[in-house]
Amino acid sequence: MISPTSFAYVADLLRRETAMLCEPGKEYLVEARLLPLARSAGQPDVDGYVALLGRDPSERAKAIDALTINETSWFRDLAPYQAFTEAMLPPLLEARAHVKHLEIWSAACSSGQEAYSLTMLLKENLPPGWTARIHATDVSTTMLERVRAGRYSQVEMNRGMPAQRLVTWFTRAGNEWEVSPELRSMVTTQHLNLAAPFPPMPVFDIVFLRNVLIYFDLDTKRDILRRVSTRISPDGFLLLGSSETTLDLDDAWTREAAGRVWMHRPRTAARPAAAAPAPITAPALSQTGA
Amino acid sequence: MHALIIDDSKTMRSILRRIVTELGFETTEAGNGQEALDVLEAGLVPDICLIDWNMPLMDGYTFVTRVRADDRWRNVTLMMVTTESEHGQIVRALAAGAHEYVIKPFTPDAIIEKMELLGLFAQEVPA
Numbered sequence: 001m002i003s004p005t006s007f008a009y010v011a012d013l014l015r016r017e018t019a020m021l022c023e024p025g026k027e028y029l030v031e032a033r034l035l036p037l038a039r040s041a042g043q044p045d046v047d048g049y050v051a052l053l054g055r056d057p058s059e060r061a062k063a064i065d066a067l068t069i070n071e072t073s074w075f076r077d078l079a080p081y082q083a084f085t086e087a088m089l090p091p092l093l094e095a096r097a098h099v100k101h102l103e104i105w106s107a108a109c110s111s112g113q114e115a116y117s118l119t120m121l122l123k124e125n126l127p128p129g130w131t132a133r134i135h136a137t138d139v140s141t142t143m144l145e146r147v148r149a150g151r152y153s154q155v156e157m158n159r160g161m162p163a164q165r166l167v168t169w170f171t172r173a174g175n176e177w178e179v180s181p182e183l184r185s186m187v188t189t190q191h192l193n194l195a196a197p198f199p200p201m202p203v204f205d206i207v208f209l210r211n212v213l214i215y216f217d218l219d220t221k222r223d224i225l226r227r228v229s230t231r232i233s234p235d236g237f238l239l240l241g242s243s244e245t246t247l248d249l250d251d252a253w254t255r256e257a258a259g260r261v262w263m264h265r266p267r268t269a270a271r272p273a274a275a276a277p278a279p280i281t282a283p284a285l286s287q288t289g290a
Numbered sequence: 291m292h293a294l295i296i297d298d299s300k301t302m303r304s305i306l307r308r309i310v311t312e313l314g315f316e317t318t319e320a321g322n323g324q325e326a327l328d329v330l331e332a333g334l335v336p337d338i339c340l341i342d343w344n345m346p347l348m349d350g351y352t353f354v355t356r357v358r359a360d361d362r363w364r365n366v367t368l369m370m371v372t373t374e375s376e377h378g379q380i381v382r383a384l385a386a387g388a389h390e391y392v393i394k395p396f397t398p399d400a401i402i403e404k405m406e407l408l409g410l411f412a413q414e415v416p417a
Contacts, residue, residue: 073403154375154393158400162407163391167381 002031006050010034010067013053017064018139019195020215033066065140072113073159079260080210080239081117085125087258088237092205093127095235102132105204105231107194108212109136111156112147112187118208119183120165135201137192144189150179194224203233211241218249225250229266238264291315291410294334296326296350297342297371302394306340306371309398313411323348327356336366338410340401341388343372343379351386358387367408371396 002010010030011022022030031046038049041059053060075081092102102122106115115136122132136147157166157177170177192199195216207228213221229252232238238253239261240246246253246264253264293315295306303319310317318334320326322345330336339357341350348356350370357363369390370383380391390404405411 073399075407078406155395155397155400158392158396158404160400160403160407163380163384163388166391167377167384170377172375172377 002027002034002046002050006047009050009053010063013060014064014067017060018068018193019217019220020068021217022067030067034063037062037066061141065142068138068140068143072110074113074157074161075117076114076160076210077242079242080208081121083239083258083261083263084118084206085121087256087263088206089125091235092237093130096205100130102126102130102206103202103204104132104134105201105207105209106134106136107192107207107209107228109138109147109189110140110143111152112136112143112150113152113156113159114208114210115147115187116150116169116179116183119186120169122186123169123183132186133202134187135190135204136187137190139191139193141191144191147187147189148184150184151176152179153177195220198227198231201231203236204231205233205236207232207236207238209238209240211244213240213244222249226252229253232266234266234268236266240264291338292334292336293317294320294326294329294336294339296320296323296339296345296353298322298345299342302342302371306401309401310340310405313402313405322346323350323353323356326353330357330363330366335363338367338369338405338408340369340371343370343374343383351383354383354386354388367410369404369408371401 007024007027007030014020014022034046034049037059038046041049041052043049043052053063096102104118106118109115115134118134126132136144138144151173153176157170166177169180169183171180190199190201194212209228213224216224225246228238229250242261245262246255252267254267255262255264291314293310295303295310295317297303297306298321307317307319318329318336320329324347326339327348341353343350350372354368354370357366357368368388369392370388371392371394373394375393383391390408392400392404402411
């Protein structure tokens, strides 16, 4: 098992480089993620590998990649995707009828299952003549390469991919499945650390920021939500993970229920678009009841 | 809710039985397609059949076509769970009337997620 000193070093490294928290109790996870890297670097155990991290920046980058990977599935949790097609797309199709284009951000995209799940729904639901782009970002460059390659193992394909969509959008490539060029052309990738200032990006109609805020401390969560609010259109939607909320974090957002999920919207969207110039108001009160 | 598990491997039947039992399903098992048809003919109408492809006497593909041809079983959900992993095989099974397809090897989550996809089970979502 990883020594307390090595674990503390890894936790500190993650905190400094990605602002992610790695608390005591996660030793097994660190061990499991780093052991394969230790072996391929010729180290007898994880402690030896952690000692190497102090003097080898490229191994450090690999370790961060390995530690930030999350297991994911296609159409994960289902309900967010129902909200996407049933509650978010209809108003946006109306509001964007003049441009016939949607910009969507899959933040912390991991190996791309969320981004490609969204492309399939867009293909099935966008009217003719419409286009959409999924902007997939992650802190892990390895993950971004995987998104660009669009290749998935059989075990990964089993995780939530409906068989009908599998045969429609994927072809066999050796032991793997490869997503169609048509879907791949809808996805662009960009390296992005949510905890650092964002690089130039479009303004998005929909942001999927799911199951990632939980890894950050309170101040970083607030800061991320504040910066996301500058990258989302006034009538856009933000979707968080089922255990995550903007309540008590940032009062720039309101919540609307869509089935089993909450959609978060910039607070300005709650007012009619054609209203008279907004009066100067006191700073918004924080939401109550949370 | 009732699941009919059809596989010639006792080990595989036991793995699948444990997964669906945890989801609250009762189970019946059959070692091949013919045995499974006999179970249906005897009056059991399961909510879902989990079906291997390659089995003696009657394979899973034939079982699917036989079930789909009979109106008594029109509401039974059919899910292939098989090592057959070619694109064309999956297309064939879906065309014959299978609703879903899981390729072996699989993790328990894969089965659970597909069952949820088929509306046979809903995972609890934190408030």
